[in-house]
Amino acid sequence: MEYWGSLKLGNVFLCLKKQFEMQSQSKVQPVNSKHLCTGKMQNPSSELLSDEKEFIAHFVSLYDDKRFTDLMLRVGGCRYAVHKFVLITSSEVFEAMLGQKSWKEAEEAEISLTEEEECIPVFDLFLRYLYSGSIQMTTDIVLPVLLLADKYGIKVLRESCIDYMLRHIVESPDTNRTLTWYQYAKMTSQDELQELCLKFILSNFDIILQAPDWLEMTKLELVEFLSSSELIVENEIHLWNRVEAWLCSEHNKESLQENLESILPLIRFTMILPKDLLHLESSSFFSEHHDMFAEKLNLGYKHHSLAIDSGAVTSKEELYRNYYSADYGLCYSFKLDKYNSVNKIESRISIDCDIPVQFMPTSHKKTSQQIIPLQFVFYPKGYFTTITLYGTYLGRQSDSTSLRLLKRLQPDRPPIKVQLTLVLFGMKNKVKYVASTYNQETVICKDNLELFVENVIDISKLTQDDCPYLIHGNLEGKVFIKVQDCGFHLLEEKASQKHD
Template identity: 30%
Template sequence: MFQRLSNMMRGYQQQPDLPGTPPSPSHSSEPKEEDASASFEVNSTESVCQRMVALLEQGTMSDVTLLVGAAQYRVHKVVLCASSDVFQVMLSSPNFSDSRQSEVRLQEEPAVAAVFPAMLRFLYSGRITITHSSVLPTLVLADKYNIKDLSKACSEFMCERVVLASQSGLLVSWLQYAITCNQKPLTEACVNFVKWNFETVAISEQFADFDVEVLLFFLQQDDLVVQDEVTLYSHVVRWLEAQERCQPAEVMSALVEEVMLHVRFPMMTPRQLAELLLVPLTSRHKDFFVERMAMGMSFHSGHWERVRELIRTGRPGQQLFTPRVYTDEQWSASLVIDNYSRLPPYLTRTLVFHSPASLSEADRRPPVEWVVDVYPRGVWFRKFYLIVWQGMTEVPELVLRTVRLAFMPRSLVDGPLRFRLAVLIDGVTSGVHHVRTVATRSFLFTEEERLVNFDDLLSFDELNDSRARSPYLLGKDGDVLRLRVVVVPLHDVCKTAS
């Protein structure tokens, strides 16, 4: 049978074309499209990576040796130059002596040298395992040698784990490195976490490790979230006391004034200002603190000539009289929405509370009553008819897929008022409860403009996806939405003092 099949195939191949029949494929002048099902893709990425790593591990055909600490790594210039601009210049440019050497010494800190082998394997295989403890030294190497894909991977890893870094004492080192090396996404993630959870960070041991420049940066932020200014003062005192253990007395005196210059004493009440005299640090630097406390008392007593002078001198000027995002009960209120999964669409939850109209005790205006409406499951505007002079106009219904919060004062007895509004939304990351999102806005309320909407506070789809638990839903069953609203008056001291 096999012989007959072979003969038949040979006869088919040798048979000439019959007259009037189309030419055989071998004689066709037009190319035919290949059948996709007849193709087969070979993917040997895994085995290629294994062979590349074997070259590194065995040193086969290596052309340079890297000396890092006490370790030696026999590597291949072509591999290193393909992934790193720095290695390319170092190992291939004739202007660098290292390019003509068989051994190149690299100076690395011990923690960085410990992850150097993993970085090399990444250059050969494109794979690396990073952890909370190894990611920062790995990022240092990636930035130093301009390994862009590794730097991006480390930065993304850290951005997603800032909360866990705060729990393990790594947040300060991550933040300070990100600022120094201009890692913008990581800097933003760390800065936002510290601003929104400042008191949690301030009571941790790592707070004492803040560089003075970093601490001053946060003290200058208007949207720093803290219970009140005297609480912030107490945290700064703790930081200064920690510095006293390693700084001489003459340095500490200047440091106290440099840091306390950015504490906003006029934002404290007269009683709080008086109690500062009982703090040992205040007593040791009495002249400086008495001057700062006098500024606060001028503000609360309505001595606007003095306030004008302070603003004009610019130490620190207008910012001294600008409130932060204070969570004390007189400035804020909480709203908790239970059984979130059972809420009907377009439901509105309303919060009513009062807040002072001014931070100065010299201002006797009555408190402002606020109505805050929350629309966590979207907004639905029903169809209605608008009566105009020509007749009636139909306005069709409109549905907005947004998480909205609306502020409105019930009345404005004493004319226009400017406030800073803030919405703080709690969340959970890897079991850690923290303030996950903050939205702020300054607004001048008038009789004509009395409503402020915060739209897209959260991702509507993420919050309302029943298939996945949103990180903004708390409680044992993940069914509680918790938020806090803050309203602080922005006293127009420039106008008052002009």
């Protein structure tokens, strides 16, 4: 047992395998070993005989075989018969706990381990991994297994769990756990996982709203998301309905009043249709917390009243999110069939957009002062343009994916701050999701009537065989164009920023 206690390899069967291979090689060594050492000659009959699968199967069979165990672990209400040498050679923590006499557990035949509640049901799988080096992973159990790997210092398992998460951020709502993984990544400074989770959450918030861990999300994360204007959601009332479900969930009932004080100011009531405001006002939840809703509800009604009456432009205290409901008039869809087959000239996507300065129901006729006429142009196979000079066609082109946003009319209008979001869809695990998001903000004014951006997305990624941004070979996407502010004060802000 002293030999096993001194080993510091990740998994004991790897040690046994290495010893077995050394013995096998010694049997097939040629008589004249001196030539092998010098590299001058090798026996042509030399062959490595490997029964790796059979060897691992024999080792795995030791798990839960009480004939040779020398330690009992008690976790929750379960007891597990294990081999000390397996735990010691697999885990830095178990090596210290069971291999050093300074720990009282080293002398005991049965020890109790205190685990997090969510880790107890997967502890059996965790132990089995120590014997087999494999585990059948799902989105439901990966975080508890990762917590155990972290606790007991099993680096290989920890890295495998993180890799699994990175591959499975895109999942259907019923199996999606991105919210919980995002919380873990923030707490443990897993920067890559945190960045990818946040990107998916903001761009696919409708999936997140239906995910099982939505109701278990912390207030800190909810406040972070609701503060963002980059959320892609159908409309504000649907967002509020899911927030109400979170407020009333078992996890949050005791802190409902406190949570409502923090969250209600982040709901953008001016972006809710009047009919939906009326429906909200008639709900039992509103009746129970009437005083807290009064100011926000009045702001919503006031906004719509002024917008409909005489076309007055109200304050932009509440900004647009990326709403894709037709009620807002902010979102335009496009599709390019057979992306790889179409030539560059025919790939150009051009959309004339009439963007509202402020939100009002689409059923109401809008005046010219309430609409900004813009043209969105996307070059998904590279930029090109042609001009005529003295009867000769001149062209300019590049292989960089590009976009343009131009003001079509009304050059003398006050400056406007425009936020543009371009998304491309992908398909993974039978889930259609936003696979790429590009955001840009600009001030359009008399001296700056156009936004032009090159290399929006790496064109090499669009042309690769397993492109994540194509669905059955087609390029599908949406563009959101939002006027978030207007007025000559924008020029002063722009000049101040340039000076700084």
